[in-house]
Amino acid sequence: MSKEGKSMTEVTQISAADAVGRIRKTYPVTPDAAVILGSGVNVLEGLQNSIVLSYTDLFGHAPSVAGHSGTLTIGRLGSGAADPLVAVFRGRFHLYEGYSWDMVSLGARTVVEWGVPNLFVTNAAGGLNLEFNVGDLMVLTGYRDHLSPKWKSEGLLPAVMAPATVCANKQTEKLLSVGAKLAAEDSRFRGLRQGVYAGLLGPSYETMAEIDMLRKLQCDAVGMSTVPELLVCETSKTACCAVSVITNVWKPDEVMGGHEEVLEASKAASRRLDLLFRRILVEK
Numbered sequence: 001m002s003k004e005g006k007s008m009t010e011v012t013q014i015s016a017a018d019a020v021g022r023i024r025k026t027y028p029v030t031p032d033a034a035v036i037l038g039s040g041v042n043v044l045e046g047l048q049n050s051i052v053l054s055y056t057d058l059f060g061h062a063p064s065v066a067g068h069s070g071t072l073t074i075g076r077l078g079s080g081a082a083d084p085l086v087a088v089f090r091g092r093f094h095l096y097e098g099y100s101w102d103m104v105s106l107g108a109r110t111v112v113e114w115g116v117p118n119l120f121v122t123n124a125a126g127g128l129n130l131e132f133n134v135g136d137l138m139v140l141t142g143y144r145d146h147l148s149p150k151w152k153s154e155g156l157l158p159a160v161m162a163p164a165t166v167c168a169n170k171q172t173e174k175l176l177s178v179g180a181k182l183a184a185e186d187s188r189f190r191g192l193r194q195g196v197y198a199g200l201l202g203p204s205y206e207t208m209a210e211i212d213m214l215r216k217l218q219c220d221a222v223g224m225s226t227v228p229e230l231l232v233c234e235t236s237k238t239a240c241c242a243v244s245v246i247t248n249v250w251k252p253d254e255v256m257g258g259h260e261e262v263l264e265a266s267k268a269a270s271r272r273l274d275l276l277f278r279r280i281l282v283e284k
Contacts, residue, residue: 006224008068008228012022013059013060013100013103013106014059014060014106015100016037016106016109016110016112016113017171018115019058019059019106019110019113020110020114022053022057022058023053023058023072023074023110023114026051026053027051027074029085029118030085030114030115030116031074031085031086031087031088031114032084032085032086032116032117032118032259032281033084033087033116033117033118033119033120034086034087034088034089034111034114034116034118034119034120035086035087035088035089035119035120035121035122035277036089036092036107036108036111036119036120036121036122037088037089037090037091037092037227037244038121038122038123038124038223038225038226039065039123039124039247040088040124040245040247040264040267041122041124041245041269041270041273042121042267042270042274043122043184043270043273043274044073044077044086044088044090044274044278045079046278047073047074047075047076047086047088048075048076048077048078048079048083048283049075049076050053050073050075050076051073051074051169052071052072052073053071053072053237054071054072055070055071055072055091056070056077058072059103059106062091063092063093063094063097064078064090064097065091065094066068069090069091070090070091071090071091072087072088072089072090073087073090074086074087074088075089076211077278077281077282082215084220084281084282087111087114087116087283089107089111092104092107092128092225093106093107094202095147095201095202095224095260096202096223096224098204101148101149102226104228105228105229105231105232107229108121108228108229108232108233108238108240109232111238112232112233112236112237112238115237116169116238116267117237117238117239117242118238118239119229119232119233119238119239119240119241120171120242120243120277121226121229121239121240121241121243122242122243122244122245122273123181123197123223123226123242123243123244123245124223124224124244124247125138125197125221125222125223125224125244125245125246125247126205126206126221126222126243126246126247126248126249126250126277127220127221127246127248127249127250128198128211128215128219128220128221128222128249129193129195129220129221129249130249130251132193132220132221132246132249133246133249134246134247134248134249135190135245135246135247135268135269136190136193136246136269137179137190137192137193137243137244137245137246137269137272137273137276138168138192138193138194138195138220138221138243138244139172139175139176139179139192139193139194139241139243139262140172140194140195140196140197140226140230140241140242140243140244141166141167141168141169141172141194141195141196141243142164142165142166142168142195142196143164143165143167143196143197143198143199143226143227143230143242144159144162144164144165144196144197144198144199144214144217144219145159145165145199145227145231146159146160146198146199146200146201147200147201147224147227148227148231150168150249160213160217164196164218164219165230167230167240167241167242169239169240169241170239170240171240171241173191173237174280174283175241175243175276175280176192176194178276178279178280178283179191179192179276180192181279182275182276182279184271189272189275190272192246192276193220193246195219195220195221196218196219196220196221197219197221197223197226197227197231197244198214198217198219198220198221198222198223199222199223199224199225199226199227200222200223200224201224202224203224206222206250206269211250221244221246223244226244229242230242243273243276245269245270245273246269247269261265271277277284
């Protein structure tokens with residue numbers, strides 16, 4: 001139930017076209033790129049000549065999960081008119097909050113309807129690859145969809161049997177290239193990881209049996225989002241790529257943390273992610 005006492009399916013949902021109409025009344029220029037941020041991930045602060053819209057005003061309501069502020073900031077990386085214009089969606093909606101698939105994909109559908117050419121999606125994810133460390137940044141080269149509503153009727157077995165969907169594109173390659181340059185320039189910037197992300201419904205953390213299954217399916221990280229955004233952009237003119245912040249790693253000899261630890265790990269990794277995004281947005 002929502003704070004107003006209504007289930008999320010009872011809350012009126014606006015269309016992506018309506019959302020874009022509301023944005024354009026305040027800011028008529030279409031951004032060069034958009035970013036959707038996951039739990040505790042915070043980048044691209046201090047945009048110039050910026051405006052801020054609340055999700056409540058834009059979408060009708062806001063996320064209920066800690067680490068998702070529920071605001072859209074539109075502004076430029078610098079003070080010049082030629083500096084990149086960026087839209088930053090600070091937070092997203094999740095299926096485990098009770099929202100519909102239309103609602104959890106609304107941010108990405110708004111970006112597509114808006115005509116934004118590039119979308120960068122971030123998430124906080126658990127590391128499955130034993131070579132990963134807390135705070136690593138993993139660029140998604142593939143994903144497994146284990147959370148789409150269709151599995152309620154079809155069962156999850158077809159999802160488990162299907163191969164991972166490849167999601168690498170030119171923007172993915174650019175992320176990895178820029179990340180390699182940054183790591184070469186500064187030893188404090190960790191080299192980027194890359195791998196397959198598994199999207200599960202949540203909101204609970206995975207059992208050891210599920211972790212073992214996902215590793216056998218060659219997944220490198222697991223989370224509860226991002227797949228909707230990737231699916232929306234697959235058939236659009238918006239190029240979408242995604243980065244996971246590895247907030248914990250399932251290792252036999254390490255104690256697992258909870259949501260507070262996720263937010264703390266996201267905060268530390270956000271500084272490197274911010275540098276990565278700022279560089280990629282200005283490089284042609």
